[in-house]
Amino acid sequence: xxxxxxxxxxxxxxxxxxxxxxxxxxxxxxxxxxxxxxxxxxxxxxxxxxxxxxxxxxxxxxxxxxxxxxxxxxxxxxxxxxxxxxxxxxxxxxxxxxxxxxxxxxxxxxxxxxxxxxxxxxxxxxxxxxxxxxxxxxxxxxxxxxxxxxxxxxxxxxxxxxxxxxxxxxxxxxxxxxxxxxxxxxxxxxxxxx
Numbered sequence: 001x002x003x004x005x006x007x008x009x010x011x012x013x014x015x016x017x018x019x020x021x022x023x024x025x026x027x028x029x030x031x032x033x034x035x036x037x038x039x040x041x042x043x044x045x046x047x048x049x050x051x052x053x054x055x056x057x058x059x060x061x062x063x064x065x066x067x068x069x070x071x072x073x074x075x076x077x078x079x080x081x082x083x084x085x086x087x088x089x090x091x092x093x094x095x096x097x098x099x100x101x102x103x104x105x106x107x108x109x110x111x112x113x114x115x116x117x118x119x120x121x122x123x124x125x126x127x128x129x130x131x132x133x134x135x136x137x138x139x140x141x142x143x144x145x146x147x148x149x150x151x152x153x154x155x156x157x158x159x160x161x162x163x164x165x166x167x168x169x170x171x172x173x174x175x176x177x178x179x180x181x182x183x184x185x186x187x188x189x190x191x192x193x194x
Contacts, residue, residue, distance in 0.1 A: 064165070095173060
């Protein structure tokens with residue numbers, strides 16, 4: 001079962017990359033303009049990444065909302081919110097939390113090939129610090145959010161996204177280095193700042 005979960009996750013990530021990277025008849029967009037964006041994503045997360053963590057009782061819903069600005073075709077800044085709770089294999093408690101974060105965002109496709117014709121699919125790296133409040137511990141801490149995102153242009157203003165992220169830090173749910181990996185799907189809405 002664990003191997004099947006890992007294989008499914010790998011195929012889920014690989015398939016959109018292969019399918020959308022084949023589109024080459026897309027006109028390049030005018031990336032000299034600055035764009036604001038908002039996004040909403042929904043998915044699942046779990047606590048930990050060890051083999052014993054891949055059990056159904058360890059999965060929980062994940063909500064992620066962001067807003068930001070692309071300054072050029074390479075880099076953006078965004079702020080975001082994640083919540084509302086995660087489960088652990090150690091207990092049956094819903095570990096409610098709020099996580100507010102800020103991130104640098106890099107479009108890898110444009111960075112590698114600024115003149116590319118295929119603008120329908122983009123691979124995005126994002127990461128940065130955030131304020132994590134654990135309602136069970138009644139404790140605030142500084143944690144890091146890291147992620148990789150596939151985006152697929154549906155129209156000039158709307159992109160679909162598949163985002164794999166992790167909140168990484170110390171003492172999230174145990175007195176050690178902890179990780180809350182998650183996968184979400186959703187939509188990004190872009191609008192011109194001019």
